[in-house]
Amino acid sequence: MRNIILLIQKYRNFLFFLFLEFIALFFLFSATNNYHHYNYLSSSNSISAGLFNFQYRMTSYFSLREINNQLMVENANLKNQVLNRDIVVGRKYIKHKDTTFKKNFLFKEVSVINSQYKFYKNNLIINAGTKSGVQKKTGLIGTKGLLGIITNVSSNYASIRPIINPDFGLKILHKKSNSWGDLIWIPEENSFNNVYVKNIPIYTDVKEGDFFITSGAEGLFPRGVVIGRALSIKKNIEKQTLIIKVKLEEDFSSIKVGFVVKNQFKEELDQHLN
Numbered sequence: 001m002r003n004i005i006l007l008i009q010k011y012r013n014f015l016f017f018l019f020l021e022f023i024a025l026f027f028l029f030s031a032t033n034n035y036h037h038y039n040y041l042s043s044s045n046s047i048s049a050g051l052f053n054f055q056y057r058m059t060s061y062f063s064l065r066e067i068n069n070q071l072m073v074e075n076a077n078l079k080n081q082v083l084n085r086d087i088v089v090g091r092k093y094i095k096h097k098d099t100t101f102k103k104n105f106l107f108k109e110v111s112v113i114n115s116q117y118k119f120y121k122n123n124l125i126i127n128a129g130t131k132s133g134v135q136k137k138t139g140l141i142g143t144k145g146l147l148g149i150i151t152n153v154s155s156n157y158a159s160i161r162p163i164i165n166p167d168f169g170l171k172i173l174h175k176k177s178n179s180w181g182d183l184i185w186i187p188e189e190n191s192f193n194n195v196y197v198k199n200i201p202i203y204t205d206v207k208e209g210d211f212f213i214t215s216g217a218e219g220l221f222p223r224g225v226v227i228g229r230a231l232s233i234k235k236n237i238e239k240q241t242l243i244i245k246v247k248l249e250e251d252f253s254s255i256k257v258g259f260v261v262k263n264q265f266k267e268e269l270d271q272h273l274n
Contacts, residue, residue, distance in 0.1 A: 106262040124160040139261040145226040145249035175211040197244040219269040
């Protein structure tokens with residue numbers, strides 16, 4: 001006990017200093033002293049935020065491929081919901097059965113890596129070819145609607161003739177009435193947002209905002225893929241038909257993802273169509 005008292009006496013000045021420091025720090029960071037409390041936390045948070053930001057950027061960079069793959073699967077699931085199909089995810093192609101038309105379609109998600117808009121020769125390129133099972137004369141749809149038809153395929157890439165190409169043609173439907181029409185693009189208008197539907201009977205009740213969809217008749221696409229909405233309607237009295245300007249659902253200026261559509265029974269169907 002005597003030794004403890006002697007030790008305290010020897011270092012009393014230092015111990016008293018520590019006691020005063022403790023009291024000062026207590027009042028400095030107490031709730032009543034918001035200014036110093038705020039400054040301390042601000043400086044501390046700035047350092048922490050900088051470290052976390054650096055960590056986040058590094059983690060994001062190295063995990064970008066994994067995140068992208070996850071998004072591809074999620075997009076496939078979303079496409080399933082949009083088309084209201086039975087799709088199985090986890091294969092090279094995503095499978096669904098269309099019992100109405102007795103057809104089996106396969107969907108493969110791809111990336112649109114290049115778009116070439118040259119007036120009469122508009123073209124898209126995807127990062128999948130014969131090695132992935134992609135074939136000519138199969139369809140391509142986007143996350144919102146119809147994109148085009150595959151016209152040329154190599155080992156790892158494929159070219160697509162988009163619906164904004166004068167050589168593209170397709171039988172489509174007015175969704176409300178099920179009336180048939182012909183989809184065309186007029187290059188002279190130089191518009192990447194609009195197409196036209198011709199040869200719909202003049203008595204068809206078409207209103208602005210009505211949807212036009214794929215018919216499924218050629219076997220390239222399932223029935224019901226959205227093309228766009230009616231912008232304006234004109235009558236061709238001589239031919240007793242309607243000429244309808246349609247605003248496309250897909251924005252061709254920002255296409256990143258698409259789905260190759262493969263009809264497993266296309267060859268059999270062609271035997272009956274020809």
